[in-house]
Amino acid sequence: MARYAMILDTRRCIGCHSCTVACKVHNDLPLEMIYNPVTTIGPTGVFPNVHMMNLPLLCMHCGNPPCVDACPTGASQQSPEGIVFIEEKKCISCKACIMACPYGARVPNHEKGTVQKCDFCKERVHVGKLPYCVQTCHQKARIFGDMEDETSEVYKLVNSSHPVRLLGELGTEPYAFYICESEVKL
């Protein structure tokens, strides 16, 4: 069984926000909704040792997702491939999942009265395509693949590049891995 994960190589990310825009277009998001922001850290340091980093954020599709257990209606679910998604017809927008998610990955849709989130473009993934943000990233900073497939690029990078997981101390087991410059601490 596949276990999908995403590598985010901050060494390549230039903060162009094309992934954010592509996601909004693909998912037809209202203006105020953003699934995958890109934040900027820095610039820090003193010239000439100045550093800046762009950090793409998204749903971490945790191995131990607190949002799924928090959902009282069962709308928040996790597929066998590890993709965390919301079954829209069951969602009543009680915001329990928004409060439970430590990564801020869930956003309310006030027009529909539901909560929405990144689902790795699972419709595309299920037909063999890449998530739209990955396809759009022209710097190849986003790498998507199957963690159970030893031939996949994701598997190789996770096991060779010592990637970082955000808020790993919370025990959520995020499946978004960040590759950073060696001197950077997240």
Next chain:
Amino acid sequence: MDQKHDVWGWLLAVDIFLAGMGGGMLVIIGILDLFIGTGRTSLLGNLLAPVFIGIGASILILELGRPFQALRVFMNPKATLTIGAWFMSFAITFGFVYASFGIDMFFWSGWVFARKIFAVLCMVCGLVVASYPGVLLGRHKGRPFWNGPGMIILFLLSSLVTGVAAHILSGFVLPPSTLTDVLGTFPKLAAGLLTFQLLLWFGYILVKRSGGTSAEAIASQRWIKGDLSSIFQIGFLLLGTLLPLVLTLSSSQSTQAIGAALVLLGGIIMRILVIRGGEDRTWLPGEQKYRSRLPKGDETFLRAWNK
């Protein structure tokens, strides 16, 4: 767009205040019936307990994006909200049934054993309803002010003290059927609980500030010198805890009633503050700066865009 993301609002605070107060009332009802005897609390209080829980649950429905599908909240047994919803339903049912034993027109009003059973059920359900908000909030790993078991104790204690206060007030309106000094001891009980509440809150803030993570320290600073500090210190600690502690020790019933009312005021203030205190997540690197730059929704270009 809200810079802090959408979070729970004051409606939830009202819900957990009313539900907690009702739950606290049920706990007291059950304890008194089992260990002292029937009729020690006012029939009005016995009826109001499930009413408060019901009103609280109804208010929560207004918080939903799809209020007409509110029944879906009962579906996931793993969710704290689902457990809370079921126990509130049980508490409402058992509370009304127990209250009916105090109405002589019902033929079952003399069934002592049945009443005792429902007293136990009320006590158990009331305890869960009184403490489940603390469980709900304490489980949020990414909310530094809420995270941990301390919230359970704070909410349970507040529910009990507001429950006692509600019983005091209802006893003034409609005295208990059995005239003993039990209800007369409630002001002293309230004073004791308020003292304990005061100590617990100081301890909680202290631990958050100095014993936890840096995120917890930052979150607790809002209560000491930040945007929540004045309401917390004046509204809750002074008006909602210290002042009623003094007033409930008075021998004058009217003064005790004022003290009890202030306890209720403190209870609602506390819950509003706690809900607001949980707005802050453990922010991801650069996230606060990013979100601070997002439009709030009322900008000129957005209004033009949305036309």
